[in-house]
Each structure stands twice: as structure tokens, then as C-alpha cells.
Amino acid sequence: MREVQALVGPSGELKLAKLSNDLELLSSRTGQEFLQTFVDLLQEVAQVDFIAVSELRVTDRERFQVQAGWMDDESLEKFEYDACFTPCLEAIKSAKLVLVHKDVQTAFPKDDLLQQKGLESFIGYPVSNIHGEVIGLIQLGWRRQTSSAECDQILDTISDFANRIAAELENLRMMRILKALARGPDIHSSGGVFHLITQQVQALLGVNAVFAAECSQADKRLFNILAYCEGGQWLREMEGKSLTYEGRPCEHLETLEEFRIQSGLADAYPNQERYRTAPFDAYLGVRVDDALGNTVGHFVAFHNAPITTHKLETELLTILRDRLGFEILRRRSALHKCA
Incomplete structure (x- = not known):
């Protein structure tokens, strides 16, 4: 696994840095603790206004439950929302990255979160299991425009951890069901x-x-x-x-x-x-x-x-x-x- 290399400086430009200690910290975590640690580190690296790792839940419609995330320094853990009219829905339906550098509110005018929080740019990275099924989503949002160079390095970092995140989401689902049956x-x-x-x-x-x-x-x-x-x-x-x-x-x-x-x-x-x-x-x-x-x-x-x-x-x-x-x-x- 490559070391995380992106760190945002005060000017908003990406500077190269090695975060080997942080990677060692991640390797010692599992489950929700791993996801929260990953989110915390990525928030520090990417300097985002919104970040979340969410699990896809499908019943009569697609819904997401946030397993780890932050918005304006407030935890979003266990926050649940519909995927309708959001860039999230486009990401899970296509199983492809959704990347908007500016005017994301204009691109998705019916997304209440984007409108209420005033987000300008957005990344939606679908998380797939070993069978290619989308089971979750990594989301990042900014109240400013982003550049291709900035997002490319962030996406490299996410890509390094995508398989591990998928495994942890599946493990959480399995443990939730087993705990419910045991209880x-x-x-x-x-x-x-x-x-x-x-x-x-x-x-x-x-x-x-x-x-x-x-x-x-x-x-x-x-x-x-x-x-x-x-x-x-x-x-x-x-x-x-x-x-x-x-x-x-x-x-x-x-x-x-x-x-x-x-x-x-x-x-x-x-x-x-x-x-x-x-x-x-x-x-x-x-x-x-x-x-x-x-x-x-x-x-x-x-x-x-x-x-x-x-x-x-x-x-x-x-x-x-x-x-x-x-x-x-x-x-x-x-x-x-x-x-």
C-alpha cells in the first residue's frame, strides 16, 4: 500500500508529506473504529467541510447510513438519508466516481444537503465488494472550488484504502445481524x-x-x-x-x-x-x-x-x-x- 502523500497547506495547495505514523495507526484499527480513524485522517489531509463513509441500504428505495463522518465539526455517525436526487445516487447507480469541481448545487438542485450547507464541490467514491456490488460510498464536500491536481491526489489516497473499507462495511453488517440474533x-x-x-x-x-x-x-x-x-x-x-x-x-x-x-x-x-x-x-x-x-x-x-x-x-x-x-x-x- 502506498503511503498517504497529500497534505493541504494554508494556501490550499497540496504539499507532499509522509504520514507513516498515521498508516500504522490505521493498521491497528478494525470496524467502525477503523472507519472513523480513516475519516479523521482524510479530513486532515483534504481539509474538507463535509466527509463521510456511508453504508448503502436498499429496501423500497436506496438509503445511506453514515458509519463515520463529519460536517462542520459535528459527528454524522448513524445519520441516515435517502439517495434520491443526490450525486450519491448517480455514484451507486453507475458504480463510478462522481467528481464535481464547482457549482455542484447547480448540477444537483434537488439535493437538500448541498443547498443547505452551501457546498461548491463534491467527490462521491463508490465502494464495491469483491463481487463488484456497490455497498457504500465515500463522500467529500467543500465550500470552495477544487482543482484536478488536488482531487487526483486525494483519490489516490482513497483508492489505497477502498478494499479495506469495503471489507469493514461488510464486517459491520455481518456483526450487526449476528448481534441482533444473539440479543x-x-x-x-x-x-x-x-x-x-x-x-x-x-x-x-x-x-x-x-x-x-x-x-x-x-x-x-x-x-x-x-x-x-x-x-x-x-x-x-x-x-x-x-x-x-x-x-x-x-x-x-x-x-x-x-x-x-x-x-x-x-x-x-x-x-x-x-x-x-x-x-x-x-x-x-x-x-x-x-x-x-x-x-x-x-x-x-x-x-x-x-x-x-x-x-x-x-x-x-x-x-x-x-x-x-x-x-x-x-x-x-x-x-x-x-x-
């Missing part, structure tokens, strides 16, 4: 553990909707909805509802551990009105078995684009699937004792 549902919440599992599946996959279901013990042709989340909202009216496997893609889970439709869901199942009215085009169903291999339930994800799962998602889905199976069996045991 269990909020004791003050009526949602319960099935809501927790459903919520974490949706957060992991970044999809429009997810539901968790239990196979009916009274009628094997039916399954019962345990929790249903769509667009970040709970569909309470669906909970406890019995649906038939027949005529739905879930029927394939009777023989398959996993079934996918990457596009054309409504065309494949024209009799399902909800597939036509909701923004669903792709389907992922995962079967849940007990220790003897008997099917006890499943969870389903819907999205308006293909649902892709790589190594990290696959490993975490296995954990979520096993937890769902355990909770279904525990619920059945509790109901049996009460009967």
Missing part, C-alpha cells in the same frame, strides 16, 4: 422473534419484502405467515394468514431447499394478483427443516431486481434459516404444553 427481540416490542428474523433477512439481502412462514400441522397443503415486512413496514394483516402452496412459487420448496425466480415473477404466476400490484419481479424461497429433515417452514424474499447472494449472504442466510427452524419448533412445543 433476541426487544423485550419492549410486540414484534417477537419472527419479526426479528424477518427484519434481518431483509436487511441482509436489501430486498423489497420478506416473510417468514410455518408449515401448517393441520393441513400440509397450507402454510401460515408468521411475520411479513414490506418496504420497511410490517403487514400485520398478513400475520396468521393461511395460504396454499399450490399456485405459488413456494410449492417448489416441498422438493427443493431453495427456489429462485430472477425476473418475470408476475408472468410466471399470473393468477397471483399481488405479484402484479406490488413491485415484485424476483423471488427467493428458502426451505426450513428440522433435525430429521422434515420441513417446518420457509422464508421468502421479493424484490424488483434479481436477488443475488454471495458467500457472506449465503453463510448468514444459513444462520437465519436455522434460527427460524429452532423458533418454529420452540413455538410448537410451547403451544403443545399449553394445550
